[in-house]
Amino acid sequence: MSRCLSEEALERAAAELADDNERAHLAMCVACAARRRRLTADLAQITLTLASAPVPRVDRRRAARRWAAIATASAIAAGTILWVEVVAWRVVHRMPDAAQAEQIAALADVSTTLFSLDGEPARVHEDDAVPALQVDDDDEGLDEDHAESGGAS
Amino acid sequence: MEGWSGYEGLADAHYGRLRRLCALLLGDREEANEVVQEVFLKAWTLRNGAGAPNDWGAWLTRVAVNGCRDRRRVGWWPRFRRSDRVEDLPLRVQEPSPADLAIGAEIQRHIWEAFRALPTRQREVFVLRYVEDLPTAQVAATLGVSEGSVKRHLFRAIHRLRQTLGGRR
Numbered sequence: 093m094s095r096c097l098s099e100e101a102l103e104r105a106a107a108e109l110a111d112d113n114e115r116a117h118l119a120m121c122v123a124c125a126a127r128r129r130r131l132t133a134d135l136a137q138i139t140l141t142l143a144s145a146p147v148p149r150v151d152r153r154r155a156a157r158r159w160a161a162i163a164t165a166s167a168i169a170a171g172t173i174l175w176v177e178v179v180a181w182r183v184v185h186r187m188p189d190a191a192q193a194e195q196i197a198a199l200a201d202v203s204t205t206l207f208s209l210d211g212e213p214a215r216v217h218e219d220d221a222v223p224a225l226q227v228d229d230d231d232e233g234l235d236e237d238h239a240e241s242g243g244a245s
Numbered sequence: 246m247e248g249w250s251g252y253e254g255l256a257d258a259h260y261g262r263l264r265r266l267c268a269l270l271l272g273d274r275e276e277a278n279e280v281v282q283e284v285f286l287k288a289w290t291l292r293n294g295a296g297a298p299n300d301w302g303a304w305l306t307r308v309a310v311n312g313c314r315d316r317r318r319v320g321w322w323p324r325f326r327r328s329d330r331v332e333d334l335p336l337r338v339q340e341p342s343p344a345d346l347a348i349g350a351e352i353q354r355h356i357w358e359a360f361r362a363l364p365t366r367q368r369e370v371f372v373l374r375y376v377e378d379l380p381t382a383q384v385a386a387t388l389g390v391s392e393g394s395v396k397r398h399l400f401r402a403i404h405r406l407r408q409t410l411g412g413r414r
Contacts, residue, residue, distance in 0.1 A: 103407065107400035108381060134407055137348055139375045141356045145348075147268040148357055 097124050102131050252292055255301055256285060262377070263309045269372050270313040272361060280312040306377065307387045310369060317365070352410075359409035367402035370395055 097105070097114055104110050105118060105128070118124050263284060267277035287308055291297050298304035348356075360368065366388075373384045374395070381399075385392045 099407075100404065103403045104400055106403055107396045109396050109400055131407070134410065135375060135403065137352070138356050138360070138406055138410075141348060141353050142269055142360060142372065143265070143376045145353050145357075147265075147272070147274060148354075149273070 096121060097127075099127075099131075102128055106131055106135065252289060255288065255305075259302060259305050260285070263305060266306070266372060266377060267309055267313050269360075269376065270310065270365075270369060271316060276316055277313075280309060280316060283312055284308045303383065303387065306373070306379075310373075310387060314365075355410055356406075359406050362409070363402055363405060367398050367405070370398040371402040371406070374399055 097117060101110065101114055102118075102124070105114060110118070118128060260281065263281045264274075264277055267280045268274050271277050271280070284305055288301070288305065360371075363371065369388060370384060373379050373387060374381065379387070381392050381395050385395045388395070
């Protein structure tokens with residue numbers, strides 16, 4: 093005699109999905125037949141409720157309020173992330189002007205080398221020249237130098 | 246269906262059944278009434294025409310299920326705006342249903358919760374197979390799916406309903 097069926101196999105049988113072996117076992121096993129009767133009783137109870145009990149109203153406003161709360165929380169979270177990205181993050185990780193100027197100068201060198209036609213660095217026309225950058229640190233240094241030289245003269 | 250008397254007979258035989266079916270699928274009695282009205286309006290239009298079906302019961306069921314699907318697609322706003330109107334409230338205390346007499350209120354509440362938590366297709370299959378007591382082949386024809394698909398959905402519905410109820414009893 094084969095082993096008793098699992099609850100899932102009994103439910104498969106109720107849905108007409110049992111195979112031949114399972115059907116054969118159900119036909120002769122007293123224990124499984126009793127469990128199947130219990131399953132049938134469960135389904136009858138569910139069916140009776142669905143068929144004759146008054147259909148309860150769904151509180152759609154409560155569901156809508158829940159969704160509104162979720163939507164509000166999501167909007168706040170998105171706003172916070174945006175604020176961190178736009179304001180807070182840039183304040184914390186602000187790139188120094190001197191470093192930015194060095195990077196632009198380095199990029200100008202690389203581009204000059206890459207686009208030279210005769211092996212020499214391409215001649216930079218005045219129109220194409222990278223405008224001189226005003227670097228605060230250097231300016232301050234120059235001012236100091238100028239002040240010193242002016243003081244000496 | 247011949248004339249007005251035939252139509253009345255059809256309504257008498259199927260109106261209550263379809264209203265219950267739609268209420269189960271939509272979870273809203275008012276919407277269910279509207280869908281059933283539309284179904285019978287279609288039946289009235291078709292009653293003597295060339296496209297009149299041979300099996301009115303099956304036709305009405307199929308049109309009602311499709312009507313419920315269309316309603317669900319409409320969206321949540323019209324339902325959200327609908328308030329509990331005075332005319333919806335019961336005027337007298339209702340007599341206990343057979344289910345009330347046989348099954349405790351708490352178990353019934355769990356059954357409704359479990360049923361409403363099912364996916365739409367599983368709910369449709371379970372209602373047509375058990376509440377409407379249709380054979381698998383007819384359920385498949387009504388929903389426009391294969392018999393194998395009906396059986397698989399039915400198995401999942403049974404499994405989930407029993408799992409939910411089993412955990413609480």
